[in-house]
Amino acid sequence: MNCSARIDSKLKRTAFPLFFLFSLLLLPNVASAETKPNIIVVYADDLGYGDLACFGHPTIKTPHLDQMAAEGMKFTQFYSAAPVCTPSRAALLTGRYPIRSGMCSDKRRVLFPNSGGGLPSSEITLAEALKETGYQTACVGKWHLGHLPEFLPTSHGFDSYYGIPYSNDMDRVAERKLGRKIFLDPKVKYWNVPLMRDTKVIERPADQTTITKRYTEAAVKFIQKNQKQPFYLYLAHSMPHVPLFRSKEFVDKSLRGLYGDVIEEIDWSVGQILQELKSLGLDQNTIVWFSSDNGPWLIFDQHGGSAGLLREGKGSTWEGGMREPTLAWWPGHIPSGSVSQELGSTMDIFTTSIKLAGGNVPADRVVDGVDLTSVLMDTGKGLRDEMVYYRGTKLMAFRKGPWKAHFITKPAYGKEPFQEHDPPVLYHLEHDPSEKHDVAKDHPEVIKELLAAAKKHQQTVKPVPSQLEIPLAK
Numbered sequence: 001m002n003c004s005a006r007i008d009s010k011l012k013r014t015a016f017p018l019f020f021l022f023s024l025l026l027l028p029n030v031a032s033a034e035t036k037p038n039i040i041v042v043y044a045d046d047l048g049y050g051d052l053a054c055f056g057h058p059t060i061k062t063p064h065l066d067q068m069a070a071e072g073m074k075f076t077q078f079y080s081a082a083p084v085c086t087p088s089r090a091a092l093l094t095g096r097y098p099i100r101s102g103m104c105s106d107k108r109r110v111l112f113p114n115s116g117g118g119l120p121s122s123e124i125t126l127a128e129a130l131k132e133t134g135y136q137t138a139c140v141g142k143w144h145l146g147h148l149p150e151f152l153p154t155s156h157g158f159d160s161y162y163g164i165p166y167s168n169d170m171d172r173v174a175e176r177k178l179g180r181k182i183f184l185d186p187k188v189k190y191w192n193v194p195l196m197r198d199t200k201v202i203e204r205p206a207d208q209t210t211i212t213k214r215y216t217e218a219a220v221k222f223i224q225k226n227q228k229q230p231f232y233l234y235l236a237h238s239m240p241h242v243p244l245f246r247s248k249e250f251v252d253k254s255l256r257g258l259y260g261d262v263i264e265e266i267d268w269s270v271g272q273i274l275q276e277l278k279s280l281g282l283d284q285n286t287i288v289w290f291s292s293d294n295g296p297w298l299i300f301d302q303h304g305g306s307a308g309l310l311r312e313g314k315g316s317t318w319e320g321g322m323r324e325p326t327l328a329w330w331p332g333h334i335p336s337g338s339v340s341q342e343l344g345s346t347m348d349i350f351t352t353s354i355k356l357a358g359g360n361v362p363a364d365r366v367v368d369g370v371d372l373t374s375v376l377m378d379t380g381k382g383l384r385d386e387m388v389y390y391r392g393t394k395l396m397a398f399r400k401g402p403w404k405a406h407f408i409t410k411p412a413y414g415k416e417p418f419q420e421h422d423p424p425v426l427y428h429l430e431h432d433p434s435e436k437h438d439v440a441k442d443h444p445e446v447i448k449e450l451l452a453a454a455k456k457h458q459q460t461v462k463p464v465p466s467q468l469e470i471p472l473a474k
Helices: 003-010 018-026 063-071 085-094 126-131 211-225 258-279 298-303 346-356 444-458
Strands: 038-044 073-075 136-141 160-163 195-197 200-203 231-236 286-292 326-329 338-340 386-391 394-400 403-409 419-428
Touching: 038 085, 038 258, 038 346, 063 258, 063 286, 063 326, 085 126, 085 346, 126 136, 126 231, 126 346, 136 211, 160 211, 211 231, 211 258, 258 286, 258 298, 286 346, 386 444, 394 444, 403 444, 419 444
Parallel strands: 038 231, 038 286, 073 338, 136 160, 136 231
Antiparallel strands: 073 326, 160 195, 195 200, 286 326, 386 394, 394 403, 403 419
């Protein structure tokens, strides 16, 4: 079944009024074949808000990401839709909170090699939406949205796939008695993670010492091959998720140690892509996004990153778990050196990309992503005023404007119970991004407004079965 037929099936052949179809022809965002921008999304794994030089890290050098910031836009209030891998990736690719697709759970936070579920075929991915408008598509890197054939990238709109199907610390084969020591001195042989091309395993265990380099080479080849037609590249690095690996050229390169080496190789990778775009004359017709799936994995000490001034990290719904270091680069379109303090989310990449490509955002379902074009072009205010913080299926916190109310709190990891707050804990994030000063008692009217907004959001959520709780058939 081709992409067009597949999307028709997903939409159940929704009938649109003729006046609506006619209006689409008049929309200014509809791009012609000659003006459709190429779209590249570079997605790091467990990168902290404070891990890049352009976001304030004092000893990690990231000249190419700094270049992206200098030539494009830096977002200071940009969020993932979840604090862990699987749900955040589902949200990025569908523009929807994972609660809507079943890609979250209160029992299993992510998918595992013994999971039988994955991203449902009923979901429309960015790759599928862009293929409908004539794009070539490729996924390179970590997937983590289901490892069975029906859930792999090639079943979700990507023409090709090269990468690992889940996190690089899964398929552990090292002796359990070694405990967390395997992360202090990681060796490829400790994990049996497969490297795949399309639906076939081509290497097992994947040599993770060269994986960032090989992802980069695959990405560059895709750009070269498709330079004369619009393309969408989703490059999802495995790093800096533990275990940390880097190629020999980056050993002991960073003052920050192994973690810094890994980040500096990712920065090199971004540099290779930007340089290739410039050398092919594609830079002014390509928008490149850089972000992360969630915050740093702080429980791994120096093998985890930094959330900078933000509180907590991966796994939590405090700011450090979900606010991401995000950049957008599009020479000739995005004003150079711009800094946006507007609210944004990785879900917005879905909607913005479809609009820029002249496509249609799915109208038969709730899409949580908004169009950031006015923010990117500095032509108007952003459309996002709210952000919902989920941990599994639990709505933990809600942001509206500068205000964030925590209804439930819990540390990222550990056995400490969920703590419900009545009244909620309240922070003014523009005054207090570190979430240190609870001001709930001074603003009961804000608490009332946020509770009402959260309730309104919850009324849009329809329960669906969790894909993360489906066991692998024996």
